[in-house]
Amino acid sequence: MVAEQGDRVRVATDNVTYEGTLMPSTTINIVVKLDNGYNVGVDRSACIELLEKKAPAPRSEKSEEDTGAVEEEGLPTVAILSTGGTIASKVDYRTGAVTSQFTAEDILNAIPELRKIANYRTKVVYSILSENMRAEYWITLARAIAEEIEKGADGIIVTHGTDTLGYTASALSFMIKTPVPIVLVGSQRSADRPSSDNAMNAICAASVAVSDIAEVSVVMHGTTSDDYCLIHRGTRVRKMHTSRRDAFRSINAQPIGRIDYPSCKIETFTGYARRGERKLALHDRMEPKCTILRYTPGMSPELLRFCSLSGYKGIVIDGTGLGHVAADWIPLIEFATAEGIPVVVTSQCLNGRICDRVYDTGRDMLRAGAIEGEDMLSEVALVKLMWALGQGWSYEEVCAKMKEGLAGEISGSSGCRHEYCAFDNL
Ligand code: ASP
Numbered sequence: 001m002v003a004e005q006g007d008r009v010r011v012a013t014d015n016v017t018y019e020g021t022l023m024p025s026t027t028i029n030i031v032v033k034l035d036n037g038y039n040v041g042v043d044r045s046a047c048i049e050l051l052e053k054k055a056p057a058p059r060s061e062k063s064e065e066d067t068g069a070v071e072e073e074g075l076p077t078v079a080i081l082s083t084g085g086t087i088a089s090k091v092d093y094r095t096g097a098v099t100s101q102f103t104a105e106d107i108l109n110a111i112p113e114l115r116k117i118a119n120y121r122t123k124v125v126y127s128i129l130s131e132n133m134r135a136e137y138w139i140t141l142a143r144a145i146a147e148e149i150e151k152g153a154d155g156i157i158v159t160h161g162t163d164t165l166g167y168t169a170s171a172l173s174f175m176i177k178t179p180v181p182i183v184l185v186g187s188q189r190s191a192d193r194p195s196s197d198n199a200m201n202a203i204c205a206a207s208v209a210v211s212d213i214a215e216v217s218v219v220m221h222g223t224t225s226d227d228y229c230l231i232h233r234g235t236r237v238r239k240m241h242t243s244r245r246d247a248f249r250s251i252n253a254q255p256i257g258r259i260d261y262p263s264c265k266i267e268t269f270t271g272y273a274r275r276g277e278r279k280l281a282l283h284d285r286m287e288p289k290c291t292i293l294r295y296t297p298g299m300s301p302e303l304l305r306f307c308s309l310s311g312y313k314g315i316v317i318d319g320t321g322l323g324h325v326a327a328d329w330i331p332l333i334e335f336a337t338a339e340g341i342p343v344v345v346t347s348q349c350l351n352g353r354i355c356d357r358v359y360d361t362g363r364d365m366l367r368a369g370a371i372e373g374e375d376m377l378s379e380v381a382l383v384k385l386m387w388a389l390g391q392g393w394s395y396e397e398v399c400a401k402m403k404e405g406l407a408g409e410i411s412g413s414s415g416c417r418h419e420y421c422a423f424d425n426l
Contacts, residue, residue, distance in 0.1 A: 006054035013046045022048070035194050071119045076154035076210045078118040080104040081144055083137075083168075084128040085161025087187040087198050103127075104159060110191060111199045117206040117264075121153065130161025130168070130186075135288040135386060138171040145172065145182060146282045155181045155209030159202075162186040162239055162247065165218060169234035170380045173216040173407040174387040177281040178273075182216045183209045184234070188245050197221050197245040200261050204229035207264040213256060214275045215408070220248040222258055230255040231266070235380050235409035238350075251350050252375045252411060285390035290314035292382050294348065295325045304332040308339050314385040314398075316344045317370070318378040323347050323354035324361045330368050337369025340395045344371045344385055344402050346378040353411075371402050374410045384409060 003009045009022045011032055018040055023031040029041035030048065082088055082104035104122035108114055125144050126137060145156050156178075160168055169184045176182065185205035187198035197220075205219040208231055216234035223246050232250045241247035257268035289312050293303055307315055315336060319325050323345040325333075336343050345354055345365065353375040356362030366372070373381045381402070388398045404410070 001050055001053075003048050003050040004054070007050055008052040008054075010049040010051055011042050011046050012049070013042060016042075018042065019051065021054075072115065076118050077152065078120050078155045078157055078206060078209045079145075079148035079151075079153040080108065080120055080122045080157045080159065081125050081141065081148070082107065082122070082159045083126040083130070083133075083141065083161070085130050085159065085163075085165075085186050086190050087159045087161075087185065087202070088127065089190045107159060107198075107202060111202050113199070113203050114206050117203070118155070118210050121148065121151075123148075128161075130164040133161075133164045133168060135171070135286040138168055138175070139284045139286060141168070142172055142175040142282060142284045145176060145178075146280060146284075149178065149180055149280050153180065155206075155211075156183065157202075157205050157209050158182065158184045160184050160186050162188060162220075165248075166237050166239060166377075167379055167383055169216055169218050169232075169237060170383040170407075170409070171286070171387065173234035173409070174384055175282060175284050175286075176216065177278045178214055178216065179276050179278055179280055181209045181211060181213050181275070182234075184216070184218045186220065188221075188243060188247060195245070197226075200226050201229060204259045204261060204264065207259055207266065211266055212272075212275045213266075213268070214273045214277060215256065217256055218248060219259065221245040226261055228258045228260045231257045231259060231268075233270075233408045235384075235407050236377070238377055238379075251377055252352070253408070283387070283391065285392075286386045287313050287389035288386060290316070290382055290386045290389065292316045292318055292378055294318040294378075295320060295329070297326070299326075301326075301329040301332040304329060304336055304343075308332075308336040308341055312341065313389050314342050314344070316346055316373065316378055316382045316385060318348055319345050319354075320348060322352075322358055322362060323356045323365070323370075323372060324359065325365065327361060327364070330361075330364045333365055333370050334368035342371060342385060342389075342395065342398050342402065343369060344373045344381050346373040346376055346381050348378075350377070371399050374403060374405075376409050380409050 007022050011018050018032050020032040020034040103124050165186050183205045185201050189196045191198050208219050218232040218237045219229050222228045222230040232255050236250045236253040239247050240249045254269045259266045354372040356366050388401050
């Protein structure tokens with residue numbers, strides 16, 4: 001039998017032999033994906049031996065709709081909503097690239113341990129790589145989640161690409177007050193790679209989805225080993241590494257907790273909203289026309305004028321240090337805020353809090369109407385601004401809400417904590 005792409009093969013030349021999966025080959029080379037995940041190219045004159053035909057991928061017939069799974073009595077019901085990303089992906093042997101091809105039902109079939117934790121309803125909301133997410137998709141997703149909670153789901157899992165997982169987690173945190181856990185999960189390596197993190201992340205996510213932690217959280221590997229996952233608050237988490245399995249970190253806050261693997265024992269580090277403590281509420285309007293300007297030395301303030309005059313409704317400036325831009329930006333900040341466009345300042349430092357009362361620049365920025373973004377991540381400030389502007393509040397209300405902690409995005413009460421602020425004379 002002739003070996004085809006996706007089959008397991010042994011390829012031998014005069015001096016070396018490789019075993020692995022046959023990939024799309026070039027006119028010069030036969031390409032084999034080794035078990036360690038790396039590809040090797042071998043001259044076409046090499047001898048190929050077929051070891052195993054590729055297994056047909058398990059696929060759900062009813063991939064676009066809710067699928068009724070076999071119910072185990074006494075187990076809670078979890079709704080899995082899939083949006084795509086690597087957790088729903090495998091290598092496409094036509095292109096050698098990773099593409100989103102699995103539904104939530106496929107994920108369930110591939111990870112049988114999940115069935116011991118809960119009964120599931122599954123739904124495909126999107127099948128996209130998360131770089132294609134947008135505000136209107138967050139809204140559709142929030143509505144789908146609310147519908148599942150209304151239909152009695154005891155917990156929700158959202159499978160999602162890792163690139164913009166933090167943005168979606170943050171958007172859902174502002175849009176939904178939830179009585180049950182809403183857990184976002186992804187994976188850094190697709191299911192067909194030996195080092196895939198998808199099964200452990202999904203099992204940990206399911207365990208959090210049936211727990212008492214009724215918050216929007218992100219559950220991903222805590223270390224590069226398979227020992228525990230961290231449970232991050234949806235408004236505090238950032239992807240901090242391009243490829244490591246433990247890429248997700250809570251910034252400016254402790255994670256809510258950790259979940260050991262394989263015992264699935266949860267240990268919490270912070271307070272959290274408990275199951276049933278809050279009633280379901282959906283505030284799903286968003287103003288998409290907002291942006292982040294990352295200030296760099298010498299950057300032209302004209303960009304701010306451009307945004308103000310081309311219909312942007314809210315601007316986050318990711319400033320330097322305690323929250324600064326060059327002095328020539330101040331008149332343009334004043335111009336934007338006079339137009340009724342909120343300008344929120346965050347810091348490229350990531351860690352720490354904005355305090356625009358220490359240096360002259362900061363004080364001038366505040367006089368020009370800039371809002372200190374407290375200790376929010378810049379992307380969280382952006383999503384919050386989009387959400388706040390969607391609520392139909394006045395300019396003053398939006399500015400006030402940006403400084404108020406609404407979904408765990410700001411530590412403590414708002415206000416500068418810098419030692420010099422004691423001498424505040426604004
Ligand atoms: N680009 C992919 C995505 O965000 C990466 C991943 O899922 O990990 O959809």
